[in-house]
Amino acid sequence: MCRFGAVAARSFLADALRRANFAHEAGQVKRGPYESQPTTRMDAIIAPTRDVFRVGDVLNDTFEIRGLLGQGGMGQVFDAYDRLLNRNVAIKVAWPTVGCVAVRKEAQALAAIRHPCIVTVYACGVHDGTEYVVIERIPGEALDTHIRRRTNGGKPFLVDEALDVLATLADGLSVVHRAGIAHRDVKPDNIMLAPSGRVVLMDFGVFMPEFEVARGAGASGSPAYMAPESINGNIGAGGGFLVDVYAFGVVAFELLTGEIPFPGATVRDVLLKHMAADAPSVRERRPDVPAALDALIKQLLAKDPFERPQSMEEIAHRLRKVRDTRTSDPRLRTPAGKINVDQSPRGPGDPARTTQTRARKP
DSSP: OOSSOHHHHHHHHHHHHHHOEEGGGGTOOOBSSSSOSOOEETTOOOOOSSOSSOTTOEETTTEEEEEEEEEOSSEEEEEEEETTTTEEEEEEEEOTTTOSHHHHHHHHHHHTOOOTTBOOEEEEEEETTEEEEEEEOOOSEEHHHHHHHHHHTTOOOOHHHHHHHHHHHHHHHHHHHHTTEEOOOOSGGGEEEOTTSOEEEOOOTTOEEHHHHTTTOOOOBOGGGOOHHHHTTOOOTTOHHHHHHHHHHHHHHHHHHSSOSSOOSSHHHHHHHHHHSOOOOSTTTOTTSOHHHHHHHHHHTOSSGGGSOSOHHHHHHHHHHHHHHHHHOTTTOOOOOOOOOOOOOOSTTOOOOOOOOOOOOO
16 A cells, blocks of 8 residues: 555645656757656756857867767767777766766766776866866667667566666666765666677766765656656655665566556656555566566555665665576576667767667656
8 A cells, every 4th residue: 555645745846846857858968878867956057058068179188079978967978089098088077057966976976886887987177167077988879769669679688687787776876875875866767788788877967975865855857767866855864875766667568568667657657656556466467577676666656665675785686586596497487588788889989879869758
């Protein structure tokens, strides 16, 4: 049963809509894998029409700007080339009207984490008075692109493929959480799949140290993936991690079914369902999904955060337990399909081209 009644949910929802500035309703559209679908942020703004850097600019005589990878309410991410080390990198910078604090905090947080699932921070710098961060350039495609292409092509992710991706992502999030950080915007658009099979969690632009989450940061995240307590601003001490757990459940549901669990014609409809509607069953859409995996996803999507698994380590363990059960029984194990990534050349030294197709969600 749902914890919130319809009347209470509508009251919470009205307050959440007043507190949050929904960037996509204002016409803001992010593009690219480094800044993808619109995100609900208290400080979201309409992006300026002029790029912070121009193609051909060379930052600190080292980083040559080659193009725009993506942009959003917080800033832009550029494709760049490191002339000293002869490698492709990405440059992240905040809009002048936003300021550099958010980007700098993100860089400092990521620099303290070392894990294959987390993008590497190379350096920080200042160019013409504008601070920027140099990060790892991940070739490949966002998970959202894979889901749309495979679903539309009638070849959704195999159960074992999904288990591999989810278990790896859970490992990455567990490292982030152990560092005392809540990501707060986990979604397929922010998860990259590299040609090597590497799974990388991107865009920590709305992350928050766990000790700050309970101070009332307001609604933050993408509506299709927001936990009920994030919508109503009722995140308790230590609750930021459980917001990520809920979003992880939405990602798991979408990875297996090709659709989000709580769709709606408007943002209001989506948020109301998050707060009041029962989580649907994956097995009703995919009978080949193990009952244990279906049960786990339902638990991840629990309205009450204390009814969810309390750590990503626990989630990773349960996912691998399901996978190992299937591995030990050849009747259940399906042949792993290759996750194809567009690898046609984009420029000198660039091993892959990132597809930037996006399916818009409320």
